[in-house]
Amino acid sequence: MKEDPGYFDYWPYENRPKIEWPNGAKVAFWVAPNIEFYELNPPANPQRNPWPTPAPSLPGYTVRDWGNRVGHIRQMELLEKYGIRGSISLSTALCDHHPEIIELCKERNWEFFSHGIYNTRYTYGMSEDQERSMIRDSMETIYKHTGQKCAGYLAPALSHSDNTLDLFAEVGTELFGDEGGIYTCDLFHDDQPTPIHLRSKKRFVSIPYSLEMNDTIAYVVNKIEPRRYGQQIKENFDRLYAEGAESGTIMCIPTHNYQVSYPHRMKAFEEALDYITGHDDVWVTTGREIAEFFLDNYYDASVADISSKQRTA
Amino acid sequence: MTLDKSYFDYPHRSYGMDHDRYDWSMLSDRKQVQWPEGKKLALWVNVPLQFFPLNQKGEPFKVPGGMTMPYPDLRHFSLRQYGNRIGIYRFLKAFDQYGVKPTFAMNTRLAETNPYLLNSIVERGDEISCHGYHMDAIHWNGLGKDAENELIKKSVDSLRNLTGQDIKGWLSPAKNESDDTPDLLAANGIQYFSDWVNDDMPYQFRTSNGELTAMPLSTETEDYFVINGKQHSEDSWVEQVCDAADFLRKEADTQGGRILALNIHPWLLGQPHRIAKLEKALEYITAIDGIWSASAGDIRKSWIQQQA
Numbered sequence: 240m241k242e243d244p245g246y247f248d249y250w251p252y253e254n255r256p257k258i259e260w261p262n263g264a265k266v267a268f269w270v271a272p273n274i275e276f277y278e279l280n281p282p283a284n285p286q287r288n289p290w291p292t293p294a295p296s297l298p299g300y301t302v303r304d305w306g307n308r309v310g311h312i313r314q315m316e317l318l319e320k321y322g323i324r325g326s327i328s329l330s331t332a333l334c335d336h337h338p339e340i341i342e343l344c345k346e347r348n349w350e351f352f353s354h355g356i357y358n359t360r361y362t363y364g365m366s367e368d369q370e371r372s373m374i375r376d377s378m379e380t381i382y383k384h385t386g387q388k389c390a391g392y393l394a395p396a397l398s399h400s401d402n403t404l405d406l407f408a409e410v411g412t413e414l415f416g417d418e419g420g421i422y423t424c425d426l427f428h429d430d431q432p433t434p435i436h437l438r439s440k441k442r443f444v445s446i447p448y449s450l451e452m453n454d455t456i457a458y459v460v461n462k463i464e465p466r467r468y469g470q471q472i473k474e475n476f477d478r479l480y481a482e483g484a485e486s487g488t489i490m491c492i493p494t495h496n497y498q499v500s501y502p503h504r505m506k507a508f509e510e511a512l513d514y515i516t517g518h519d520d521v522w523v524t525t526g527r528e529i530a531e532f533f534l535d536n537y538y539d540a541s542v543a544d545i546s547s548k549q550r551t552a
Numbered sequence: 553m554t555l556d557k558s559y560f561d562y563p564h565r566s567y568g569m570d571h572d573r574y575d576w577s578m579l580s581d582r583k584q585v586q587w588p589e590g591k592k593l594a595l596w597v598n599v600p601l602q603f604f605p606l607n608q609k610g611e612p613f614k615v616p617g618g619m620t621m622p623y624p625d626l627r628h629f630s631l632r633q634y635g636n637r638i639g640i641y642r643f644l645k646a647f648d649q650y651g652v653k654p655t656f657a658m659n660t661r662l663a664e665t666n667p668y669l670l671n672s673i674v675e676r677g678d679e680i681s682c683h684g685y686h687m688d689a690i691h692w693n694g695l696g697k698d699a700e701n702e703l704i705k706k707s708v709d710s711l712r713n714l715t716g717q718d719i720k721g722w723l724s725p726a727k728n729e730s731d732d733t734p735d736l737l738a739a740n741g742i743q744y745f746s747d748w749v750n751d752d753m754p755y756q757f758r759t760s761n762g763e764l765t766a767m768p769l770s771t772e773t774e775d776y777f778v779i780n781g782k783q784h785s786e787d788s789w790v791e792q793v794c795d796a797a798d799f800l801r802k803e804a805d806t807q808g809g810r811i812l813a814l815n816i817h818p819w820l821l822g823q824p825h826r827i828a829k830l831e832k833a834l835e836y837i838t839a840i841d842g843i844w845s846a847s848a849g850d851i852r853k854s855w856i857q858q859q860a
Contacts, residue, residue, distance in 0.1 A: 278570050282559050293612050293692055297729060297747055298771065304569075304750035312580040332565050339578060356562065366554040373560065462782040465792060501772050502752075502796035502803075502812075 246404065246435045247428060247445065248545050256540040258431060258487035260532070264522035265483025266476070267529045268515060270323050271424065271448055271493045272314060273354060273393075274340060275330040277303045281359035287398065289359040306497025307333075311340055313500040317509055319347060321516045326526040328354040328393045328424065328493070331377040334384035341384055350525040351385050352424075353377040353407070355395025362398040370400055375410045378419065388415035390527040393424040393448065408441045417442075422530035424448035430479060430488050432533040434542050442534055446526050447489045451475070454498040469507030476515050483520070489529060490515075573734070574757050574766070584808025585753070585858050592804040592842030593797065594851045596813040597654045597834075598746070598769055599643060600723065601669070603662040603686045604632045612694055615687045615726050617776060617817075632819050636662065636669055639822015644672070646827065650834040655679045655848045657723040657746075660707040661686040663714045674715050679847035681721025682711050682742075693730045701736045708740050720744060721848055723769065735760040744852050752800070753811060754855045765852050767813075774815045779826075786829040790836075797837045804842070811851060812837065 260267050279300050281289045290296030318325055327344060329351050334341050344351070355362075356377050362370055378389040392407040404423050411420015423435065426445045435443045450456050452475055457468045472492060479488040492511075499508050515521060533541075564570035587594055606629045608619040617632065619625035647654050656673050658680050663670045673680060684691065685707040691700060712719050720743040724733065727747040737745055738761035746769035748757070757766045771777050773796055778789045793814060800810040814833075821830045837843060846854075 276570075278564070280570075282561075284555075284559070292728065293694070295729060295731060297727060298749070301748045301750040302771070304748075305752075308577065308750060309579045309752045312578060332562060335565050336568060336570070337576060338567070339581070356565075360559065364553055364555045365559075369555060369560065458782075462784075464782075464784050464788040465795070466788070501770075502799040503773050503792035504795075505799050506795045 241401065244401070246426060247433050248436075248549055250429075250433060250545045250548060252430070255431070255486060256537060256544050257485070258533075258537055260487040260522045262522065263520060265487060265520040266480050267487060267489045267522045267524050268476075269326055269489070269491050269524055269526055269529065270318060271328050271491055271526065272318075272325045273328040273493065273495045274307070274311065274333055274344075275303060275354065275358040275495070276307075276333045276336055278357055278359045281357065284361045284363055286363035287361050287396075302497045306495060306500065307337055307340060310496035310500030312343075313505060314494065314496050315343060315347070317505065317512065321512045323512065323516070323523055324349050324525055326350040326352060326391070328352060329381065330354055330356065330358050330395070331380040332356050334380050338384070345385055350391075350527050351381045351387050351389065352391035352393070352526060353381060353389050354393045356380075358396050361396055362394055362400050362403060365400060367400075367402050367406070370402060371406045371410060374406050375414070378410060378414055382414070388418045390419065390530060391422045391424060391446070392420070397425065399425065404435060404443070405438050408437050408443045409439055412439070412441060421534065422446045422526060424493075424526065430482075431486070432489065432529065432537070432541075434538055434545065442538055444530050444533055444538065446491075446530050448491045448493055448526075449475070450493075452491060453493040455495050458498050458504075465504040465507040468504075469511040472511035473514050480518060480520070572758065574755055577755075579751065579753060580807065582753070583858070585855055587809040587844045588854055589844075590842070591844035592809060593801045593840065593844065594809060594811045595652065595837060595843055595845045596767075596769070596811055596848055596851055597647070597652050597845070598723075598813060598815045598848065599640070599654050599656050600683055600815065600817055601636060601640065601656055601658040601662055601673070602632060602683065602817070602819075603636075603659045603665070604629060605661075605686055605688045608688045610688070611690065612692050613690070615690060618687055635817060635819025635822055636666060639818030639820075639827075640669070640672075642822045642827045643816075643818050643830070644676070646831050646834060649831070650838045651845060652834055652838060653678065653845045653847055655681060655721070657681045657683040657721070658711065659683045659686045659725075660711045660714075663711055670714060674717075679721070679849050680711070680715050680717050680719065681723060681848065682708050682719050683723045684725040687725045690726055690728050691724050691730050691733045692728060695730060697730075697732045697736070700730055700732060701739070704733075704736050704740050708742065721746070721767070723747065727771070734764055738762050738764050744848065746848070754852055756859075765856065767848050767852060768811060769813045769815050771815070773813075774817075775821045776817055779820060786826050790829050790833045793833050794836045797840055801840055801842065
């Protein structure tokens with residue numbers, strides 16, 4: 240085990256090279272719906288129990304099933320109303336279980352990225368080869384069902400190993416060259432994209448996927464009220480929008496169809512989306528588009544700037 | 553470090569669910585439902601009438617809302633009984649004031665030991681469903697199928713005898729089940745149950761003894777889940793259920809009849825400082841155009857007639 244994963248160097252939030260998003264936008268805004276499949280009877284993992292009560296553990300299983308049966312359409316139609324294409328963090332087994340959902344998202348030109356195969360299969364305890372195979376399976380599944388060359392990764396249930404980011408980037412290159420495996424959502428250290436150190440030296444970035452704006456964190460961990468969640472989203476946006484005048488920022492709302500789509504929560508979410516998309520200088524985009532734009536335009540300058548700030552006194 | 557290779561077997565990775573209890577379907581793809589008299593939003597107010605034994609076994613877990621202190625946990629025992637003595641009578645007044653037709657999910661043990669309360673409910677003529685024997689009688693695989701069948705039979709038969717109603721509905725304590733529970737419920741004459749919170753509308757659920765109807769009793773808007781579990785204010789609970797009512801009412805305009813299910817506990821919302829919040833929510837919801845306050849059984853009956 241390491242003291243620090245070594246993925247990123249310290250990079251202060253001042254005097255960075257200025258980022259200018261397309262059309263002068265101040266904020267790159269993206270919504271990342273997690274579309275997940277949790278198994279009723281998953282195999283045991285040595286380090287993490289999938290469910291808190293003996294099988295069949297209905298409370299957790301059934302709300303997640305609710306998300307796919309009921310919640311997905313509600314969220315999809317709401318995002319569509321505000322001109323937002325989702326960047327889907329996908330349990331890729333869902334391509335087999337619920338192809339109707341995949342088709343609906345394909346029709347809307349949404350992005351699919353890998354969130355593992357099932358959200359009840361954890362990375363913990365996997366050998367490097369096992370994790371590589373799991374990641375490869377997930378990326379091949381996305382390609383087979385959508386034709387998309389998977390660009391991003393969010394480890395299943397946020398379960399990682401020391402190899403996770405390296406493996407994802409390497410498998411992406413093997414499968415799709417420079418188009419595959421270019422960004423991660425697993426790190427929460429910044430409000431702008433940052434270059435990530437990998438053993439392969441591949442050009443690879445972290446795209447902010449805010450844990451604080453995540454509906455599950457808001458509703459389940461922090462237990463906040465729906466209206467307060469809506470208010471937090473607006474306030475998060477206000478500050479990133481203001482700061483984006485100096486250098487472009489990123490705002491992400493990660494969602495789950497079994498949290499944000501409940502009838503008692505939709506109003507607050509809609510008000511927040513209406514507020515954000517009502518501003519002029521917002522680039523409503525996807526994770527892949529942000530990553531590609533940054534790699535094409537700011538990656539090299541950022542690497543040089545970070546390097547210049549590692550000098551000791 | 554390595555995991556057994558079976559960790560990478562995915563035996564159910566194919567179309568539909570990873571079990572065979574019901575077919576996979578999205579709500580938006582189903583046939584639209586029309587409620588009686590052109591109503592749009594069915595209001596199902598479900599009131600659990602519960603008995604939490606002082607000598608709780610807590611198998612396989614302590615039931616939420618149950619005893620948490622060393623024996624004898626008088627604080628939780630008596631606070632839950634408060635609901636059956638005081639809170640419920642405040643509820644009944646509120647229901648009558650706003651024309652709400654409730655459904656009572658009753659622990660059979662409570663019906664056995666509280667004839668006055670039982671009579672208060674039976675005399676109203678409202679629907680009663682079985683909420684298991686008592687709150688510490690949790691249904692789980694450790695019981696074994698025969699013992700669980702005895703438990704269900706005792707719970708249902710006794711409640712039928714005491715109420716004179718042909719009990720057709722079921723809500724498991726803590727919404728917990730064994731793998732056999734749905735099969736055993738169907739074998740004991742149950743028609744609908746509310747343990748699976750995976751839909752906003754009823755659907756048919758397969759058992760080895762014919763189909764049950766799964767009735768959608770959302771946990772997420774329960775008073776206990778919101779006010780106790782999430783520690784939201786009572787005002788926020790009112791706001792949330794009213795937002796839910798507005799959302800579902802609007803959805804019903806384009807997608808057919810919807811159901812607002814409120815599961816509310818007399819020991820929680822029946823407190824003096826909370827009852828006005830329930831009244832406020834009911835005042836708002838019952839004033840919505842197209843609301844149909846109905847029992848779970850009547851909602852199921854209307855729904856199932858339209859499934860042919």
